[in-house]
Amino acid sequence: MNHEDIAARLTEARERTLALVDPLSDDDLHRQHDPLMSPIIWDLGHIAHFEELWLVRNLEGPVEFGEMPGIYNPFEHPRRVRGQLELPSLDDVKAVMNEIRQRVLARLASANLDGDDPLLCDGYVYAMVLQHEYQHDETFLQTLQLKQGAPYQASRVYEPPRRRVTADGSMAKFGGGPVELGTDDRAVAYDNERPRHEREIAPFAIDVYPVTNGDYLQFMRDGGYARENLWSADGWQWNRESQADAPKYWMRDGDDWCTRVMDRVSSVDAGLAVCHVCYHEADAFARWAGKRLPTETEWEVAAGWDESEKRMQRFPWGDEPATPERANIDQLVFGVAPLGAYGTNRSPLGCYGMIGDVWEWTSSDFLPYPGYRTFPYAEYSEVFFGNEYKVLRGGSWATRPGVIRNSFRNWDYPIRRQIFSGFRCARDA
Numbered sequence: 001m002n003h004e005d006i007a008a009r010l011t012e013a014r015e016r017t018l019a020l021v022d023p024l025s026d027d028d029l030h031r032q033h034d035p036l037m038s039p040i041i042w043d044l045g046h047i048a049h050f051e052e053l054w055l056v057r058n059l060e061g062p063v064e065f066g067e068m069p070g071i072y073n074p075f076e077h078p079r080r081v082r083g084q085l086e087l088p089s090l091d092d093v094k095a096v097m098n099e100i101r102q103r104v105l106a107r108l109a110s111a112n113l114d115g116d117d118p119l120l121c122d123g124y125v126y127a128m129v130l131q132h133e134y135q136h137d138e139t140f141l142q143t144l145q146l147k148q149g150a151p152y153q154a155s156r157v158y159e160p161p162r163r164r165v166t167a168d169g170s171m172a173k174f175g176g177g178p179v180e181l182g183t184d185d186r187a188v189a190y191d192n193e194r195p196r197h198e199r200e201i202a203p204f205a206i207d208v209y210p211v212t213n214g215d216y217l218q219f220m221r222d223g224g225y226a227r228e229n230l231w232s233a234d235g236w237q238w239n240r241e242s243q244a245d246a247p248k249y250w251m252r253d254g255d256d257w258c259t260r261v262m263d264r265v266s267s268v269d270a271g272l273a274v275c276h277v278c279y280h281e282a283d284a285f286a287r288w289a290g291k292r293l294p295t296e297t298e299w300e301v302a303a304g305w306d307e308s309e310k311r312m313q314r315f316p317w318g319d320e321p322a323t324p325e326r327a328n329i330d331q332l333v334f335g336v337a338p339l340g341a342y343g344t345n346r347s348p349l350g351c352y353g354m355i356g357d358v359w360e361w362t363s364s365d366f367l368p369y370p371g372y373r374t375f376p377y378a379e380y381s382e383v384f385f386g387n388e389y390k391v392l393r394g395g396s397w398a399t400r401p402g403v404i405r406n407s408f409r410n411w412d413y414p415i416r417r418q419i420f421s422g423f424r425c426a427r428d429a
């Protein structure tokens with residue numbers, strides 16, 4: 001990225017952020033719609049102050065590892081209490097966002113992107129801040145889906161392509177052998193995606209398509225939620241406590257089911273990837289199907305390994321950037337698209353839809369790769385490593401293109417399902 005690219009991307013990111021919140025009332029912005037999510041006005045202020053920390057203060061003085069002080073520090077003020085903070089008006093937050101942006105652009109003009117400073121080299125810190133804003137845009141959509149009061153109405157919605165296919169249950173096979181995972185990219189990738197490293201992979205098979213609503217309904221109708229032997233111990237405990245009997249946002253409609261995406265209520269479409277299931281539900285489904293969840297390593301091989309060239313692609317379709325034409329990403333479809341709608345979203349192994357539509361749960365804990373080094377701050381990845389979180393891959397319809405690639409690792413608690421999460425299954429081969 002050169003200086004003009006950076007300035008243009010910062011502007012574009014802000015336009016999207018503000019477009020998403022544009023239809024909201026003051027009450028919508030300040031209300032804590034769910035204990036899991038911040039009031040949206042908090043996210044807006046947090047986006048601006050994160051930008052100031054990294055693109056002004058940390059470029060001027062000693063780098064502060066950690067996030068910003070004050071009410072926007074996410075560690076001092078966990079999400080469930082953010083509704084009690086004294087939060088400013090939208091006009092005040094917008095004024096702060098603008099004022100910070102002016103200083104950021106002034107500092108950018110003198111930034112040396114070709115030198116040795118690892119923060120500035122190739123524009124790394126700008127890519128990091130852009131991705132931070134993109135990630136909060138997806139967080140907004142989780143909040144807006146949970147929104148209390150009148151459902152959120154988007155100001156602009158795209159139609160997905162009309163193509164659709166019916167899954168035939170087929171699986172793609174990898175014969176095993178050494179592969180290269182992760183990346184050495186220092187311009188965009190987060191520290192947890194690095195370094196590129198080799199691993200020996202046992203042969204496996206993986207679903208060509210993600211698990212659909214139709215597949216999931218069969219599991220439900222076969223008593224999936226009532227059969228303890230299909231669930232892990234933790235999963236069964238969640239099942240009992242939550243009393244869940246369907247994905248989040250599904251509602252009974254006679255003998256059928258309907259679902260709500262923002263303000264659209266429709267009967268469940270059997271030909272769409274299932275969304276809003278937690279890890280435990282995905283794990284139980286896989287056991288019911290006689291399969292298992294893929295490891296994140298298997299997922300990455302299925303998404304991008306080209307066995308003939310012996311190399312990992314950045315995306316399923318190759319190395320060309322992610323765009324809303326190539327996959328259901330970038331938010332404006334406002335929902336999962338029919339299976340196979342994006343015909344070129346196919347990996348060398350033959351898996352469809354690995355980028356976009358739904359994040360896919362894997363069986364892997366969120367752990368550092370061999371040779372991992374924290375950069376530039378521990379609070380992005382390092383403090384979350386351990387067995388509490390499961391890795392999700394591939395991005396969802398709500399993910400912006402600038403923050404998804406085959407190597408990208410997301411993580412969350414295995415009980416979470418307000419995220420746009422689905423899965424596909426694998427088995428040993």
Ligand SMILES: [Fe+2]
Nearest residue numbers: 046050074132
């Ligand atoms: Fe943040």
